[in-house]
Amino acid sequence: EIVMTQSPATLSVSPGERATLSCRASQSISSDLAWYQQKPGQAPRLLIYGASTRATGIPARFSGSGSGTEFTLTISSLQSEDFAVYYCQQYNNWWTFGQGTKVEIK
């Protein structure tokens, strides 16, 4: 099983600041990585697939990068609606998720 490790567990950021979230795979997954956003009481929502392609309707302030085992989700200027939990998911070999990064208001 491919293990996905996200860091940090919690990220405290002020509105308007930049947030950088990391995700590491236990073995190479090429670019087979997606990012999801989950707000309290809601289902996950697809943000990024193929490590760097924004899903339909996702604002340009969200960007993804990386390949192999190291990946990054960047939110360039945090808006109030961006405070949530973010999960990475590999789909190279079945499916596994990271444990999540909570982005909270500083």
Next chain:
Amino acid sequence: EVRLVESGGGLIQPGGSLRLSCAASGFTVSSNYMSWVRQAPGKGLEWVSVIYSGGNTYYADSVKGRFTISRDNSKNTLYLQMNSLRAEDTAMYYCAGVTSGNWFDPWGQGTLVTVSS
């Protein structure tokens, strides 16, 4: 509009059975890979099962032999039959479409399963 709506969750005793449903609209269950994903209270996401458009089914080790995924093409509905339920199966269960690229989209709103005596 694409919509997935889960139902069938509830409180069930350990060892009991439950069947979850996921009704789709604007989206054809039989033409897509479909998955179930669960989330224990306050925890992360765990893939549970997938059914391919051709009918093949696969399961996470944690549920293999106890859960069965299926679909009814005439009702455009996905199911998850859960038997021999354990306390550790307590979670919100989401159905999700699996895209041709293998990421998950769309997602339903989830149905809560609580296994407790």
